[in-house]
Amino acid sequence: MSSKPNIKELLIETSCAHNANKKNACNAPTPGATSGGCAFEGAQISLFPYADAVHLVHGPMTCLGASWETRATQTSWKGRDFTQMGFTTDVNINDVIFSGEKKLTGAIRYIVDLYAPEAVFVYSTCVTALIGDDIDLICKQSADKYAIPFVPVHAPGFVGSKNLGSRLGGEAVLRHLIGTKEPDDVTPFDINLIGEYNVTGDMWQYTHLLEELGIRVLASLSGDGRISAIRTAHRAKLNVIVCAKSLVSLTRKMQEKYSIPWISLSFYGKRDTSDGLMAIATALADPELMRRTRELVEREEARLEERLQPYREIFSGKKAVLNTGGNKSWSIAAALQDLGLEVVGTSVRKATEDDRVKAREYLGADGVLMLNPGAEQAKLIDEKGAHLLLAGGRSLYTAIKKGIAFIDVNQEKKKSYGGYTGLLNLAEDVKNALENPVFSLAGRSAPWQK
Amino acid sequence: MAEVIQNKKLKTLQVNPIKLSQPMGATLAFLGVDGCMPLMHGGQGCASFTKVYFTRHYSEPIALQTTAVTDVTAILDGGDYSIVEAVKNIHKKVTPELIGLYTTGLPETKGDDIQGVASKIDCPLVYVNTADYEGGLESGWARTCKALIAQLTRARDDIDDSKIALLPHVSLQPLEVEKIRDFVEAFGFRMVAVPDLATALDGHLGEKQAALSSGGVTVAEIADLASSSIVISVGASMLESAQTLLNKNPFIRHWHFPHLNGLIAADELVKKLLDETGFSAPPAPIERWRKRLQDAMLDSHFSLGQTRFLVAGEPDHLAGLSASLYEAGGKIAVAVASVDSPQLSCIKADKVLVGDLEDAASLAMEYDLVLGNFHCEMLAHKLGKAAITRGFPNWEQIGNQLKNDVLYEGGAYFLFECANTATYFRELQGHKPEQTA
Numbered sequence: 001m002s003s004k005p006n007i008k009e010l011l012i013e014t015s016c017a018h019n020a021n022k023k024n025a026c027n028a029p030t031p032g033a034t035s036g037g038c039a040f041e042g043a044q045i046s047l048f049p050y051a052d053a054v055h056l057v058h059g060p061m062t063c064l065g066a067s068w069e070t071r072a073t074q075t076s077w078k079g080r081d082f083t084q085m086g087f088t089t090d091v092n093i094n095d096v097i098f099s100g101e102k103k104l105t106g107a108i109r110y111i112v113d114l115y116a117p118e119a120v121f122v123y124s125t126c127v128t129a130l131i132g133d134d135i136d137l138i139c140k141q142s143a144d145k146y147a148i149p150f151v152p153v154h155a156p157g158f159v160g161s162k163n164l165g166s167r168l169g170g171e172a173v174l175r176h177l178i179g180t181k182e183p184d185d186v187t188p189f190d191i192n193l194i195g196e197y198n199v200t201g202d203m204w205q206y207t208h209l210l211e212e213l214g215i216r217v218l219a220s221l222s223g224d225g226r227i228s229a230i231r232t233a234h235r236a237k238l239n240v241i242v243c244a245k246s247l248v249s250l251t252r253k254m255q256e257k258y259s260i261p262w263i264s265l266s267f268y269g270k271r272d273t274s275d276g277l278m279a280i281a282t283a284l285a286d287p288e289l290m291r292r293t294r295e296l297v298e299r300e301e302a303r304l305e306e307r308l309q310p311y312r313e314i315f316s317g318k319k320a321v322l323n324t325g326g327n328k329s330w331s332i333a334a335a336l337q338d339l340g341l342e343v344v345g346t347s348v349r350k351a352t353e354d355d356r357v358k359a360r361e362y363l364g365a366d367g368v369l370m371l372n373p374g375a376e377q378a379k380l381i382d383e384k385g386a387h388l389l390l391a392g393g394r395s396l397y398t399a400i401k402k403g404i405a406f407i408d409v410n411q412e413k414k415k416s417y418g419g420y421t422g423l424l425n426l427a428e429d430v431k432n433a434l435e436n437p438v439f440s441l442a443g444r445s446a447p448w449q450k
Numbered sequence: 451m452a453e454v455i456q457n458k459k460l461k462t463l464q465v466n467p468i469k470l471s472q473p474m475g476a477t478l479a480f481l482g483v484d485g486c487m488p489l490m491h492g493g494q495g496c497a498s499f500t501k502v503y504f505t506r507h508y509s510e511p512i513a514l515q516t517t518a519v520t521d522v523t524a525i526l527d528g529g530d531y532s533i534v535e536a537v538k539n540i541h542k543k544v545t546p547e548l549i550g551l552y553t554t555g556l557p558e559t560k561g562d563d564i565q566g567v568a569s570k571i572d573c574p575l576v577y578v579n580t581a582d583y584e585g586g587l588e589s590g591w592a593r594t595c596k597a598l599i600a601q602l603t604r605a606r607d608d609i610d611d612s613k614i615a616l617l618p619h620v621s622l623q624p625l626e627v628e629k630i631r632d633f634v635e636a637f638g639f640r641m642v643a644v645p646d647l648a649t650a651l652d653g654h655l656g657e658k659q660a661a662l663s664s665g666g667v668t669v670a671e672i673a674d675l676a677s678s679s680i681v682i683s684v685g686a687s688m689l690e691s692a693q694t695l696l697n698k699n700p701f702i703r704h705w706h707f708p709h710l711n712g713l714i715a716a717d718e719l720v721k722k723l724l725d726e727t728g729f730s731a732p733p734a735p736i737e738r739w740r741k742r743l744q745d746a747m748l749d750s751h752f753s754l755g756q757t758r759f760l761v762a763g764e765p766d767h768l769a770g771l772s773a774s775l776y777e778a779g780g781k782i783a784v785a786v787a788s789v790d791s792p793q794l795s796c797i798k799a800d801k802v803l804v805g806d807l808e809d810a811a812s813l814a815m816e817y818d819l820v821l822g823n824f825h826c827e828m829l830a831h832k833l834g835k836a837a838i839t840r841g842f843p844n845w846e847q848i849g850n851q852l853k854n855d856v857l858y859e860g861g862a863y864f865l866f867e868c869a870n871t872a873t874y875f876r877e878l879q880g881h882k883p884e885q886t887a
Contacts, residue, residue, distance in 0.1 A: 028518075028520050028522070029494050029516075029518035029520065030518065030535075030539055031516070031517045031518045031519075031531075031532045031533070031535040031536035031539060032489065032515050032516075032517065032518075032535060032536030032537060032538065032539035032540045033515070033536075033539040033540070033542075033543070034494050034497075034515070034516055034518040035498065035501075036494065036498055037494070037495050037498040037499070038493050038494050038495025038496075038498065039495070040495055041495050041498065041499065056463070059555075060471065060554075060555040060581070060582040060583040061467070061469055061470065061471040061582050061583070061586070062471040062473060062474065062496045062499060062500070062554060062555070062582040063495070063496075063499075064464075064467065065467050065469055065470045065471055065474075066470065066471070066474060066499040066500055066502075066503045067499050067503075068466070068467070068825075069824070069825055069828060070502075070845075084828070085465065085466055086464070086465070086466050086467055086825075087463060087464070087465055088463060088464050088467060089462065089463050089464075090463065090464045090467065090469065091555075091583050092583050092584065093581070093583055093584055095583070096555070096558075096559055096583055102462075103462040103463070104462075106462035106463070107462050107463035110461060110462065110463060111463075126492070126493045126519075126524070126554075126555065126556040126559075127555040127556055127559050127583060130524060130556065130559050130560060131559060156493075156521075157493035157494065157495035157496070157556075158493040158519055158520050158521045158524050158556060159520070159521050160520070161494075393505070393509075393511060394511050400655075442655060
């Protein structure tokens, strides 16, 4: 039987609020007016953080050549970190004509012999999907031969967006890994972290708090994840989705199949981190755990509050405009508010219905939800007298023209903004931006300009 | 001369590749044309990956669109729908001077006839086939350069004696193209580079949203290119493009340089320019820089002479960097090229191979300093080697567009950087407690 997932079903995820009124959630991309990554990239984002598995991309050079070693997803895995390595069959014209299956089989043998991974993920791509290479069969035969899991990932770029690819990645894990092994022991407070990729060590900003509360992360998809752990994920008491709408399909199916309830939350900013910890304790429904969590939250908030005090004085009366996408449209807004900044507007152009509701909630009635930020943000800065623009690199010139501080929120992050302590990193960056003279100097007119 | 080793029989995959794809090279080439919209014909991911890749390398917004082929259009469309639709949608927002249409592996696999589709499109457009299952970054750039000349340049039989065309290989950074132009123009010529990243991706502050490429050679300049008296090609990958231009005018002469790095290559260029102009000596600043390079070679020879190098990257780039190091006594222990090229047999290295960074890592005992892209820097870090970052991508450092290793001036700075890095690293090694014992 083919392990190809039902794409149509994934496109109409009933657990997504924005799909309530739609028959077809994710429209085909418009030629000549499309930005954003493909399904393969989405699968890569959701699965590559498994550092103990080799990720073999069966395709031509663009797919992996342009994308390996691009994400700062961190791992505590003591073995070789395969996340930061690139493996590809680099198919050539002969393979396109005569099939690339032999090459793939050879590559698998080479990898198993030399690298002894815990598992191998095999990704199909547009070209190898089109020429019909049977990665299902090769994975099955390889799993029998080498006695480790082989996971075929059917997310060739042309099937859709990054978001769909993440869902397809989750689907592959559900079909081929979850439930294939029993854990050594179980506790009443076992959870899975879903959609947390540990970029710049984000999850380590809060996992020590979970540990202190006695909550055990049984498995993760896929930040600092282990293949042996995700295989036992069906025994968790709760699935926790961290900032990733795309994996709702996975958690819904796990609920249907294994009766594991799921919650969705964010660890971005003080309030979200506190709310998140409380939500986990509440979902695990243990009064003693809830009491412990309340205490811990109070302690951490007080500790953070003290360290934030010097920043609050600097930030008091400062106004920020935010132009980013998805859940960041409200999660960064919340974090900025936690620092004492006033967020006067945020872009919701690329946000889902859920995200828009949340953004409104955080910004209040006076906050502006921008639908066309490219045109609106400059006006908004003038009207509200904003001091800071947080946006992608393209908006830099807007900030310089207005002579206000700028933070590139889409830049590849080097340090974590997550959890309680991450907020201090954000505070430091905001402070540095506000104090930096470059934004007014860069826009200074030349001596010969009238 | 070292034998070029091809490792393909034992290994049917790339592990930690340095190879990059043809459509990525084509993207850069089109970005070197003013007011151009590069339009990649393929799935949306190819364009997205490429855009992010070069945005990070140059710290600049990159203009790029995609025909966004889906699973459905992959089967049902011969390219007509997605390309025509893409061109229409691009024009809703901007009016490009040129659309640069190029393919990826997906439409090439199904056999789209982009020439046929292009003929139906009523706006300035250049098309080129750049499947990513063939060639690499260099050939994608070179094929695009050739297509620009073949499809835009008007044939003629008159010559402008003061005009020289420059066809630079892909690895020359924007400032290097500018330095070559300044050098040649100091002899009284006017130089037109195709493609020209010097004025496009040189990292200048402009009032732009990167809707289209800004800066670069104009479509009109490419159309008039055949009035050049001389065409200078730099890099083996650019020979075909030069031939294409020669075919447009029987009176153009061709000067080819495998690279323009180091004393000998720069001398060769000066010799030709002197012959051409009848000058007895180059302009004073050039003479001055030559003396500085000679001095730099002497100052750096002690450090470089005891340093064994791994160089990794595109063939034309490797040839230049290796030559520059070799002249000051640097020992090229291993050269790893992304793809095969006639250049490779000319590299003065103990070992030359076509391969990846896994191959490079397996030879770790043979070199001290790694010269290559961002991934090489990571490799050096893991192996405990010194590293200097050159080539695509460099995501770790800023200022790539203003790096200059060519001719006398760039060569001097390059040798200093290599010698200083090697010395510093040896001192660090020397201070390790286990080694002082």
